[in-house]
């Protein structure tokens with residue numbers, strides 16, 4: 064027994080020493096010598112030796128490898144396995160899902176007032192701006208969830224529809240002087256229209272091919288916006304996009320402005336709060352429509368399509384049309400969000416619609432759990448909010464953020480909320496969630 | 508003239524399907540009688556599934572004509588129709604040799620998807636459904652009732668809210684039949700429904716098929732390897748070998764056909780000897 068454990072220990076040390084030796088060989092050159100313009104030598108090149116740094120580096124490698132050997136690689140009971148079991152399991156989180164919806168909703172509705180009372184009008188502005196940003200991404204996530212989560216069509220170019228929505232509003236306002244409330248539906252319709260235009264040729268492709276073509280489409284839209292200088296202003300973008308009014312009442316100082324009409328003191332925060340509620344309502348409508356559609360034949364056909372397209376066709380479902388409706392609807396909500404983005408910023412340029420935006424939205428959907436509405440909310444808060452939260456860490460922000468995402472994906476490979484609720488049950492009760500292991504992800 | 512030639516629900520004429528050089532189905536013609544259970548049998552690779560894929564639109568036949576004669580007198584040329592319309596308009600439903608259920612959806616949802624087209628119309632192509640029209644609610648209730656009916660007939664009703672992928676194999680096969688029946692077919696095509704079933708399940712399946720044929724004016728065309736099933740329930744048997752029809756008749760007649768025996772058991776020794784003598788080995 065004791066000889067065995069001794070053996071184990073010497074084994075570990077030997078292996079660690081080997082690692083240390085290799086580190087020494089590498090680091091003595093890489094770290095140990097530094098070419099420097101030494102001022103004492105009259106500007107000539109000199110070599111500075113840093114043996115202490117080498118010693119530290121080698122010690123770190125040796126120590127690190129020894130610890131890993133002892134506790135992870137060579138032992139029969141790796142600590143990493145135990146660490147995994149420390150994470151809360153699926154079942155313990157299930158009740159959370161039930162209350163999350165109402166809690167989030169109440170919090171979201173009260174948020175401006177909570178912030179105002181906590182930080183005052185001036186201090187809460189920054190948090191409200193963040194809340195608007197997060198809610199915009201929640202809406203985009205919900206829109207994309209229709210396409211990716213329900214219909215199982217991997218769309219990497221979702222930002223294109225966001226751009227179409229934003230530019231539709233900006234251009235309609237610029238050329239025809241339309242107001243936000245007229246442009247909002249038009250932007251949605253135009254985005255849906257482009258969704259169908261793209262969908263027709265593309266939706267016969269499957270899986271990877273669909274992903275690549277949608278990605279290309281996203282880029283094409285951006286490049287067109289960038290290069291069609293006379294029409295879109297190219298890289299200069301479009302500025303002076305009209306702000307939304309509160310049913311005709313502008314948020315301006317003085318006579319006839321929002322504050323004047325409602326007998327309040329003028330404050331610029333009014334418009335921010337209005338924008339927050341605007342996007343919140345738009346997002347909630349997106350959610351409502353999606354939840355509703357899931358229980359209708361189209362929604363069920365989308366999910367069936369994700370599960371098995373061939374079986375769908377054998378049951379008489381026109382798969383092309385079904386995919387197109389998912390695509391167009393997702394695009395429409397993207398378009399709505401886009402025109403909100405334009406009116407909030409007052410200025411748009413193609414730079415806001417790069418591929419990274421598509422990636423972030425898709426990451427929100429995947430991280431939240433494909434097809435899960437509440438998952439999208441949590442993921443958007445974690446991703447967008449977290450990104451801002453770590454701003455204090457400066458250049459390490461990306462690192463911490465990346466680590467966080469890796470941890471989540473290791474812990475929950477199918478996303479944060481990985482159960483699917485049945486769209487209809489015989490017992491009339493809500494029904495048990497279906498484990499995501501049984502649910503297909505779709506093949507395009 | 509046999510009974511299936513008088514009033515066929517399905518007529519297949521000179522059906523040929525080539526994959527490059529391979530002739531999977533070669534000039535095949537037969538009729539499926541209305542109200543019959545017709546069995547399509549043959550050794551592995553004979554081209555049975557290919558025939559199904561042709562008549563349900565998944566393959567476009569190289570040559571030939573497939574006519575579906577509906578009860579209301581309409582005729583459909585299936586080889587010209589897209590696959591989803593064959594189910595929707597010509598009322599031909601099918602199951603798959605390798606089961607294709609919507610695994611992540613519940614049994615009830617599976618059967619609701621099968622009633623997509625009538626429900627879609629009832630929901631006013633979704634617009635009415637969003638606003639919760641009463642006519643849609645009624646249609647949905649009826650759809651659930653129909654689903655329950657078939658769940659009861661297949662003995663799955665107590666698992667209605669469980670995901671389909673969780674079912675044991677035999678139950679999955681029955682659910683696939685229930686799902687096909689929910690689309691209201693006049694011809695039901697089953698690809699090896701008894702494969703992998705134990706004798707008890709197999710007997711239940713026979714009873715179910717008899718019931719469907721009798722009570723629902725649905726003719727059945729089935730592919731089967733299990734001879735006990737074929738002999739017991741089929742009115743008409745068509746035998747394929749290497750894509751060609753080698754026999755066609757009642758179960759009893761086909762069973763004694765020497766060509767069928769040869770195809771299934773290999774060629775009799777005397778014939779091999781005769782050929783060897785001819786070429787001089």
Ligand SMILES: Nc1ncnc2c1ncn2[C@@H]1O[C@H](COP(=O)(O)OP(=O)(O)OP(=O)(O)O)[C@@H](O)[C@H]1O
Nearest residue numbers: 526529531549550551552553554555556557558604
């Ligand atoms: N899509 C295809 N492309 C090329 N060859 C095919 C295709 N589908 C079927 N075949 C070939 O056609 C022949 C008949 O296949 P089929 O699946 O119809 O046989 P089967 O009678 O259903 O056999 P089994 O009893 O094993 O299911 C086989 O040789 C098969 O390899």
Ligand SMILES: [Mg+2]
Nearest residue numbers: 555556557604
């Ligand atoms: Mg087959």
